[in-house]
Amino acid sequence: MSINYANLDTLKSFARLKRLVWPAHLKKLITAQRIRDCSIDAGSGLAYNYAAKSFTPEILAVLQELADEAGLIAKYRALVDGETMNTGEKRMVLHHLARGQLGKDVIHEGKNLRAFYLEQVEKINAFAGEVHSGGIRGSTGKAFDTVVQIGIGGSDLGPRALYIALTNYCAGEGMARKMAARFISNVDPDDASEVLSGLNPETSLFIIVSKSGTTQETLTNEAFVRRALQAAGIPGLVPEKHIIAVTSATSPMAKSSAYLTSFFMDDFIGGRYSATSAVGTAVLTLAFGSAMVAELLAGAAETDKLCLQPEIEKNAALLDALFGVYERNVLGLPATAVLPYSQALSRFPAHLQQLDMESNGKHVSREGRPLSYPTGPLVFGEPGTNGQHSFYQLLHQGTDTIPLQFVGFHESQRKDDLDFEGSSSQKKLNANLAAQIIAFAKGKGDANPNKSFAGNRPSSLLWARRLTPAVLGSLLAHFENKIMFQGFIWNVNSFDQEGVQLGKVLASQVLKGAPEDQELQAYARILGL
């Protein structure tokens, strides 16, 4: 299949898709048989069930044509084989390589990048092993018991979401977590100050994470931490022995002697796709050990491989992507909600929000020309059942339709449950989840319009027996690949973020003194600057 980099609105299959009439109300489409049939293996035992999506066999057939015409699998293969898919910045996109190679070896400036990423994993494992065994200790001789990740955006959201998810898994397995982790991200001094106020400097190990080595927020928080370590006034405490770096080999940080050690990533792994690179694996390996991180990476790699399947009814991420485009560009729906029925995934929606909105919130094609159709949707979410008692009112009875992505698991993470009034909490949780899918899909008439539910709110369900490290890796890879496929369909570059630049430039003008822009100056004055 040849690769066709064309805009969505030039594809014949998209024109056909738009001509298809809106399918019947979901209450007519959804049957018990469809629920049993419409399920795809998404890796590691994770399944994608799409029975409650608005589709007919005819729509599926045209979505398959769209996948073929847009050459989505060929583009994915090109990406993993090292083609320059980040066109704006002229970079390869290699986060898949950090967790297992699907395609060819990728050689850059004489270096095999698979070997390079693998080497980082091994270096991290060796370092973490030494920390856990007490071979590497704090500068006053005490064992490290806490790791603090200092990073923002992709250096924070993904690793934090994964850390929260795995913490309770450990408890459920009866395994001691090896180290507690904390995170500092915001340049608001309250963030660093609060985290530091709860730490023992002698037993804390800090990871400074910045690919470029120039991220303003992160360098500021690094300085904050160094001052705190100095100010603690602990005899013998040497800050350099408590701080490690994760950065690119070419960054200013890489050359500094101010770190105990450094682990590397490179320009081919974007921040929001870096959770399975050293950005995520350093803190996670320190917290949970190398075996658990290996499971996480293997889960992601398994899903990556499944995503090469060209048949959409066998490729969960691909089909999920196509449904999203159908909802966005045919049905005209501007937002989508991620609703994990799992406390362990409490910050997973915040990570997906970055992953999706920063990747596909674009107004130009990969060739840099303005687009005339909507691209990435607004993504938001909170854990169920909390969301049920919050914004679900609008989802059920508001005037807009918002497609829903549910996530659920048979078992809880901590395996600490209670039977109350005939059912366990986990059962109650999942009864609510099943109930919501049906309520959203089928609705319910009532003589009183205030008590009637229009239904016809599409949703899909990602589920597994339990949220193991492997399932977590698969879940992460599912969304990464879904978003990548959507970027291909919209013909945008999902791997740059030019939209963050202007604010940085203007902020630095403010900090350098009176900016030229009179209005900027006026706002700076209002804000006490």
Place this chain on the structure above:
Amino acid sequence: MSINYANLDTLKSFARLKRLVWPAHLKKLITAQRIRDCSIDAGSGLAYNYAAKSFTPEILAVLQELADEAGLIAKYRALVDGETMNTGEKRMVLHHLARGQLGKDVIHEGKNLRAFYLEQVEKINAFAGEVHSGGIRGSTGKAFDTVVQIGIGGSDLGPRALYIALTNYCAGEGMARKMAARFISNVDPDDASEVLSGLNPETSLFIIVSKSGTTQETLTNEAFVRRALQAAGIPGLVPEKHIIAVTSATSPMAKSSAYLTSFFMDDFIGGRYSATSAVGTAVLTLAFGSAMVAELLAGAAETDKLCLQPEIEKNAALLDALFGVYERNVLGLPATAVLPYSQALSRFPAHLQQLDMESNGKHVSREGRPLSYPTGPLVFGEPGTNGQHSFYQLLHQGTDTIPLQFVGFHESQRKDDLDFEGSSSQKKLNANLAAQIIAFAKGKGDANPNKSFAGNRPSSLLWARRLTPAVLGSLLAHFENKIMFQGFIWNVNSFDQEGVQLGKVLASQVLKGAPEDQELQAYARILGL
């Protein structure tokens, strides 16, 4: 002014508003003078600056007509005077009364409700005082040091957001927080299990919060807690001496002897509006003492009073509401983001999400008839600068326009800051905030479309010198009143939530055994039920 309960699309002023041409690009509208001029006192030193909203003097004039024609102030007065504004459930709406009476005395079944709410405040203050002084202790004789709020939705999101905000304020004032607070909300057993795993039962005091006394998630988590207290096997530990209740006087919980004491609210304070009732004040008074909570309530009351002002350029919440309706119903924008540049407000967006989406996510009028125009928008947000490194890409360069609500403060909460590379972290934070407002409003052309910013993204800014308890109260009341005014404009009942019922009914069918609905059964099976 007589009260006109008419749908928005029947108002002459709305027809006029729709005929007004879209105003010029914000880069032409916004001037340093406009930034200095367009500011309204929102109470307690909080100011609402709307210079970066898309409006002309002509639009403001018609918005004033709309406010007058819809009788918004008259409706607000009717509400505080005890009219039955929750029409579906035939209830008064009295959360304003819990923090100071604006209008007439409200007598219900012979009871003066102002006196009733005040009495609860006094009871809470007395109880908390005893706990703080050690007069009331755990059943094994140890002083309580931790309070755990068990509630969901409005019993969780608001109190939690306020607790987080005030925690760092205390640190900045050099005041010791009186007790730490934790929160359990999700029926996912991992939530309760994790919180309980970090507690000392002997020194923990639990608050069960449920207005009806029948909230499934909360009763389940109460049982979870009771079992944990029993299972701790601590000689002399009596669970009843560690648990208090916040509920309505008529609920089953109110009559139980299983609580150390109970504080009451009633049906006239909706869950999402209950943060300033006993639902919020019990946990906050235990954590911070009565003086701080009194400041919070006074701040809210000050703002409530300002909101009676009929001139829209003197009433921040009213003008904010009108801009929102203009953006939703004239400009056709479906979502809005809340972006606090303050780590202290990290969970405030989640509270606003409930407050707004559950109040105005309605498809019928207050009379129960279907509406033919959009109502409440999707609301989401995360603290800046974290959001800048996450979803701002889409806000700047995505294909949709999302109006923005910024919040900022001159000073940090903890007063622990660092000068680094010529500026403090707080300065960097606010330089970013000022920069973003300008970047969103004015944009910036570039020969490379990938580096160009269309701008014309409207925003407003709520700011104060510092996030004191009074400012926090004003901030909360600003949004509560804004949402109330919007509900009046859309002619919906902002105070019921019929949209949450269907899911509850279906979930209980699942829990009672095989439900009739075949599709519900199929999903239940997939989820391991």
